[in-house]
Amino acid sequence: MFIRNPKPWHNERSPVTPKRIYFNRRHFLKSVIGVGIGATSLSLAGCQTSESDRALQKTLNQPKISPLKTNPNFASVDRPITNEKLAGSYNNFYEFGGDKSIWLKAQELPTDNWKVEVTGLVKNPKTYDLDDIKKQFPIEERIYRFRCVEAWSMVLPWVGFPMKELIKAVEPTSKAKFVRFTSFYDETVMPGPTFSLGNLPWPYTEGLRIEEMANELAFFAIGIYGEELPKQHGAPIRAVLPWKYGFKGAKSIVKVEFLAQQPATYWHTRIPNEYGFIANVNPDVPHPRWSQATEKFIGTGPDLSWDIKPTQLYNGYQEYVAHLYS
Ligand SMILES: Nc1nc2c(c(=O)[nH]1)N[C@H]1C(S)=C(S)[C@@H](COP(=O)(O)O)O[C@H]1N2
Ligand SMILES: [Mo]
Numbered sequence: 090m091f092i093r094n095p096k097p098w099h100n101e102r103s104p105v106t107p108k109r110i111y112f113n114r115r116h117f118l119k120s121v122i123g124v125g126i127g128a129t130s131l132s133l134a135g136c137q138t139s140e141s142d143r144a145l146q147k148t149l150n151q152p153k154i155s156p157l158k159t160n161p162n163f164a165s166v167d168r169p170i171t172n173e174k175l176a177g178s179y180n181n182f183y184e185f186g187g188d189k190s191i192w193l194k195a196q197e198l199p200t201d202n203w204k205v206e207v208t209g210l211v212k213n214p215k216t217y218d219l220d221d222i223k224k225q226f227p228i229e230e231r232i233y234r235f236r237c238v239e240a241w242s243m244v245l246p247w248v249g250f251p252m253k254e255l256i257k258a259v260e261p262t263s264k265a266k267f268v269r270f271t272s273f274y275d276e277t278v279m280p281g282p283t284f285s286l287g288n289l290p291w292p293y294t295e296g297l298r299i300e301e302m303a304n305e306l307a308f309f310a311i312g313i314y315g316e317e318l319p320k321q322h323g324a325p326i327r328a329v330l331p332w333k334y335g336f337k338g339a340k341s342i343v344k345v346e347f348l349a350q351q352p353a354t355y356w357h358t359r360i361p362n363e364y365g366f367i368a369n370v371n372p373d374v375p376h377p378r379w380s381q382a383t384e385k386f387i388g389t390g391p392d393l394s395w396d397i398k399p400t401q402l403y404n405g406y407q408e409y410v411a412h413l414y415s
Contacts, residue, residue, distance in 0.1 A: 142174075148192055149177045151316035154228065154248050163231035166405070168386060168398075170232060171243035173314045175388040180321045181237065182340060184274065184293065187282025192321040197278040198341060203325045209347035210265035213258065219325055222311065225258065226250035230315070231308060236370045236404045238334035241395070242384045247329050248312030252302045255309070255345070261299060265347035269296040269354070270328055270339040290359060295328065295339040296352045296366065298413075306331055306409050309342075332403040332410045334368045369414065372400035 178192050185191040185198075206216045217225075227250055236242045274292035281289060301307060308329040311318060318324040323340025330337045336356050346352075356364035363377050372382045385395040403410050 145174060145178055145192060148196060148319050148321065149173060149314075149316075151312075151319055153316050154312045157230055157248065157315055159230040159232070163233065165232055166234050166244055168234075168244050169389075170246055171235075171388045176243055176245060176313070177319055177321055179387070181335065182321060182323070183282060183286075183289070184272070184279035184291070186280065187284055187286065192319075194280075195321040198273070198320045198324065199275070199278065200320065200324050200341075203343075205326060205342055205345060207255065207259050207345045210262045210349060211347050212260040212262060215259060219311070222250075222309075222326065226254045226309075228311070233306075233308075233329060233331040234404050234406075235329075235331065235335060236384060236400070238336055238364070238368070238376060238381075240376075240379060240381060240384050240400075242386050242398070243388065245329075246314055247308060247310040248315065249308050249310035249326075249329065251305065252307040252309055252328075253305070256299075256303055259347075261347045264349050266299055267296055267348045267351050268299060268302050269294055269344075269346045269348055269352035270342050271344040271346070272323075272339045273341040273343045287359070290353070290355055293339055293355045294352065295337050295354050296348075297330070297337075298351075299347075300413055301330075301410075304410055304413065306406055332369055332406040334370060336364065337368050367414075369410075370400060370404035371402055373402075 179189045180191055180195070181189070182191045182195055185194040202218070204216050204218055205222070206214075208214045228248060229250065230246055230248050232244060232246050234242060235245045272293040276291070279291075281291075297307065308331075309326055310323075310329045311326050313319070313322055318327065323338075323342075326342050327340040328338040328342065351366060354366060357366050370381075375381050381400050383397050384400050386398050387395040389396050401407075
């Protein structure tokens with residue numbers, strides 16, 4: 090029911106839809122998350138539960154992660170946490186399509202018996218399953234700002250563990266200078282965008298310099314809103330890098346490789362002049378097709394309006410990461 094006819098703007102070469110278009114989708118979003126928002130809204134109070142809303146809610150009902158401890162250093166930010174239904178119905182996951190409404194299609198992602206292979210230039214290569222991960226690493230909640238390169242933002246409560254804990258466990262050798270994350274890919278369940286983006290270099294890959302990965306902020310998420318990750322958010326494990334644009338945070342990771350050279354990554358390979366490898370949030374570096382000086386903090390009101398906020402350098406996380414780039 091969320092299928093739209095291809096429009097000329099679908100041909101834009103972007104991990105993303107041009108913002109003037111997708112911010113006109115408020116009515117669509119409203120129809121999907123009407124009930125969650127309606128609870129706090131006079132105009133929508135007591136409104137009917139639609140079938141799509143129930144289907145969405147079902148995708149968001151995941152096993153609780155417990156015990157759940159919030160890291161006191163990341164217990165809040167300067168703005169409220171984004172509505173769960175908005176965050177779970179406004180996603181980028183190009184394997185399942187080129188628009189924001191992939192949440193239903195993403196339910197095809199097969200997550201049973203998930204394995205993450207950690208390999209490359211490390212002393213202790215290991216293939217982890219989800220139980221290993223939950224047992225071996227200190228799982229905690231962190232509230233992070235989230236900034237997409239498309240100039241919208243949210244605040245999301247992730248559950249997971251710092252990437253530096255994985256570094257400690259596998260011990261990269263002195264030759265390891267970079268890490269590459271590879272997302273799950275299976276074209277039989279992942280149709281990709283319906284519009285043409287040219288030859289896409291699947292699987293989705295992203296990467297970091299080792300010092301970036303060892304930073305306090307770099308995080309592997311296995312949950313959100315206190316529960317295991319819904320598929321549309323990149324179940325069962327994805328990267329979260331709050332000082333970088335959202336596309337750096339690869340979803341549904343199956344492989345983590347430690348490398349000597351900077352790896353080719355998905356968007357950088359596809360459109361190098363628009364999506365860099367470093368991709369730190371920076372108000373002074375415009376995207377070639379739009380400014381990054383401000384952002385739309387979405388889902389701030391009962392009608393899914395947004396606040397325009399000035400973009401912060403490193404998304405407000407200067408104290409943690411500025412030294413990496415001096
Ligand atoms: N495998 C994969 N990971 C991905 C993407 C994608 O298309 N495929 N999109 C990225 C982009 S552009 C963003 S903004 C975030 C969105 O995460 P969310 O949908 O959980 O908010 O995921 C990132 N990780
Ligand atoms: Mo993004």
